[in-house]
Amino acid sequence: MSGRQGPGKCTPEQTSFIKGSPLLKHKYPADDNTSLIEMAKDFIPTLRTLLGHPVYLIYLCVTIIQLNSLIGMVTYKPKYIEQHFRQSASKANFLMGVINIPAVALGMFSGGVLMKRLKLNIMGAARFAFGTSLIGYVLSLFFFAMSCENAKVAGVTLSYDSVDMISYDKHSVFTACNSDCFCSASDWDPVCGDNGITYVSPCLAGCSRSTGSGKNTVFSNCSCVGVTGNFTASTGQCLHTDDCDRMFPYFLALSVITSFIISLGGTPGYMILIRSDIKFKKA
Structure with a gap:
């Protein structure tokens, strides 16, 4: 039976969990207390370097555009279809799953194929993602033109005395x-x-x-x-006008087109995150 090991004969496995091991002495020195002013001095140059990097700046714009178009559209579109075009909740969610999700998947796949065919570098991928996101965002503004008359809902858009009103109470x-x-x-x-x-x-x-x-x-x-x-x-809700029925297919078609175009920049955007390597100079 082996004798008890002294504190100076600890194995590497033991030093990984033995507190106060002599082999760990001064190996991980405590960090000096950093003041808020010193942190601010390091933060401002780092922020200036990031905002001055063209790839990061373009990718930041792409992220903002996609957050204001595709992500918000996917989140609230089923409820918008249900209320604005008087569709049932099941039909609205079914249309989102059958039409929009395949368009997004096809767009991301096509974006990767185009990036490979065009042999885009990091800057080229950033410009491609920005261009597709901007075009899709501009097209999504046409949704405002595809509007229907507000549904006559008692106590919400119409008073019980049939007087037009909009109430949020x-x-x-x-x-x-x-x-x-x-x-x-x-x-x-x-x-x-x-x-x-x-x-x-x-x-x-x-x-x-x-x-x-x-x-x-x-x-x-x-x-x-x-x-x-x-x-x-x-x-169920009361039937709406025929004009709204004719507008609904155009709304779905534009939804598919915008989802596809915006998703084209999805794969190039991920490649930017993977390939980018911003080198910072340390004093």
């Missing part, structure tokens, strides 16, 4: 005809009244009875729909 959906129903203002379950106005929920429409099930449900005795309280409402 959740309490505006409550009125005398549904004050005794104890409805929730946060539940979005739209119904279309016989008067052509959409209500946030059957409860807020003042409906007291229902027949059928699922999409075929019909609500009756809706006090907010008519003065006599005998009007009915059906599940």
Whole structure:
């Protein structure tokens, strides 16, 4: 049986976890306390060097453009399609998955192929990514021209007296005809009244009875729909105009084109991160 080793005969494995080992003495000296002023002196020259580097500056612009176009568009587009074009939530998410995601994947693959075919260096890749991102961002501005008339939603875009208004107060959906129903203002379950106005929920429409099930449900005795309280409402939002129906395919086509063009700069952007090597001079 081997004897006990002294403190000066520690193995390398032991020195990795033995605290206060003599072999580790002065190996990792404590850092000197650095003042905030000294850190600022090092930070400002480093920041100046970064902002003066053309590749980094172009890549920063590419990131800002993509954050303001592609990422925001992918995040909120299903809800925008659902509310603006009166599509169901399932259809909006299905269209995003079937149309936009393949366009993004194809764009990133095509960007890598073009980068290889054109034999782009780091600066060329940065310019290519900036150009495609800028073109896609400019094209995405045309979405504002593809707008539909605001949906007539009682208490949101229209008062219960059929007066046009835009309300951001959740309490505006409550009125005398549904004050005794104890409805929730946060539940979005739209119904279309016989008067052509959409209500946030059957409860807020003042409906007291229902027949059928699922999409075929019909609500009756809706006090907010008519003065006599005998009007009915059906599940879903009220149908919009034909102009909005004709605009929807163009909206989807432009969405695919912009997603593809912006994604062309995805692979060159990743290659910039991998290949870039900014050398800093240390005093």
